[in-house]
Amino acid sequence: MxxxxxxxxxxxxxxxxxxxxxxxxxxxxxxxxxxxxxxxxNLASGEAHADIVSALFAAGARITPDSASxxxxxxxxxHPTIVRFLKDPACVRELLSRGADPNRCGxxxxxxxxxxxxxxxxxxTSLFELLLEYGAKLEASLFVEAMRPRGxxxxxTRFLLGKGLDPNITSAEWGTPLHRAVYLAKGRVVELLLxxxxxxxxxxxxxxxxxxxxxxxxEARGQRDPxxxxxxxxxxxxxxxxxx
Numbered sequence: 001m002x003x004x005x006x007x008x009x010x011x012x013x014x015x016x017x018x019x020x021x022x023x024x025x026x027x028x029x030x031x032x033x034x035x036x037x038x039x040x041x042n043l044a045s046g047e048a049h050a051d052i053v054s055a056l057f058a059a060g061a062r063i064t065p066d067s068a069s070x071x072x073x074x075x076x077x078x079h080p081t082i083v084r085f086l087k088d089p090a091c092v093r094e095l096l097s098r099g100a101d102p103n104r105c106g107x108x109x110x111x112x113x114x115x116x117x118x119x120x121x122x123x124x125t126s127l128f129e130l131l132l133e134y135g136a137k138l139e140a141s142l143f144v145e146a147m148r149p150r151g152x153x154x155x156x157t158r159f160l161l162g163k164g165l166d167p168n169i170t171s172a173e174w175g176t177p178l179h180r181a182v183y184l185a186k187g188r189v190v191e192l193l194l195x196x197x198x199x200x201x202x203x204x205x206x207x208x209x210x211x212x213x214x215x216x217x218x219e220a221r222g223q224r225d226p227x228x229x230x231x232x233x234x235x236x237x238x239x240x241x242x243x244x
Contacts, residue, residue: 008036015040015056018049027059037061063099087119089126102136112136114145120156132163140169143177147184154188157181167198175206182214182239183221185231190214190238200239215239 011032014022023040026032032040041061044052092112096102105111113136116127132138142165146156157177161167167177174180178198181189194200203211212220215236222232 007031011036012040012043015049015052016043016047018044018047018052020049020051020055023052023055027055032059034060034062038064038067042067057094057098063095067100087127089130092127092130096130096134102131102134110145111139111141113138114141117142117145117156117160120159122155125159138163138165140171140174140177143169144171144174144180147177147180147186147189149184152188153181153184153186154192157189157192161192161196167193167196168202170204171206173207175204175209176202176214178202178214179204179206179209179212179217182217182232182235183208185221185228185235187231187235187238190235194238194242200242 007026007029011023011026013019014026037056037059038061041053041056042064044056045067102112113128113131116131120128138160142160143157146160147153170176174183176198178190178193178200179202181193200215201213203213205211209217209220218232218236218239222229
């Protein structure tokens with residue numbers, strides 16, 4: 001249907017405004033073509049009208065390359081309703097099955113897989129597994145997400161290693177996973193990475209640490225933060241005693 005058509009404009013207005021009865025009436029008319037539905041899906045997604053989105057999917061609306069950009073709402077942040085959708089494996093599977101890109105970053109530059117890692121627990125890894133099933137890529141940033149300043153990070157690090165993520169993978173920001181674990185003084189994670197084959201002498205030019213080795217990172221952090229000197233000294237001894 002041509003842009004500017006009164007019927008089409010009224011349909012798109014209904015989707016934007018969340019008018020479900022008017023939307024359903026237009027869908028039942030048989031006068032709408034696939035591009036009309038795709039545009040309507042973008043409009044409804046941007047306003048977080050979940051009932052309209054569901055009706056449009058049922059009518060054949062498609063995920064397009066522009067679809068993800070409409071999930072951010074007016075403020076540039078994802079609406080809580082949409083966020084709840086993206087935590088639900090059934091909803092995520094529906095989006096992926098309709099062509100959503102499992103590697104496309106959101107407004108904060110975070111991949112879907114990194115976002116899913118936040119919800120990984122010993123009881124439930126389904127969302128993460130689902131994204132892998134549809135082609136999501138394992139990247140160095142996942143170790144960064146696994147090792148947050150708060151929380152021990154042991155389970156998530158072990159989980160990523162079990163998925164085959166290289167313990168010596170590098171990033172321009174943090175160097176190797178071992179560098180970040182040392183910086184955060186996470187002794188158990190350091191031990192886990194070493195057991196998995198992490199190089200205790202690795203030097204990687206990165207923004208956070210220059211080309212320091214993990215020991216160098218620990219020494220520099222200890223000088224700046226006396227409260228961490230004891231755990232960092234234990235980590236230094238662990239690094240120096242580990243077979244190379």
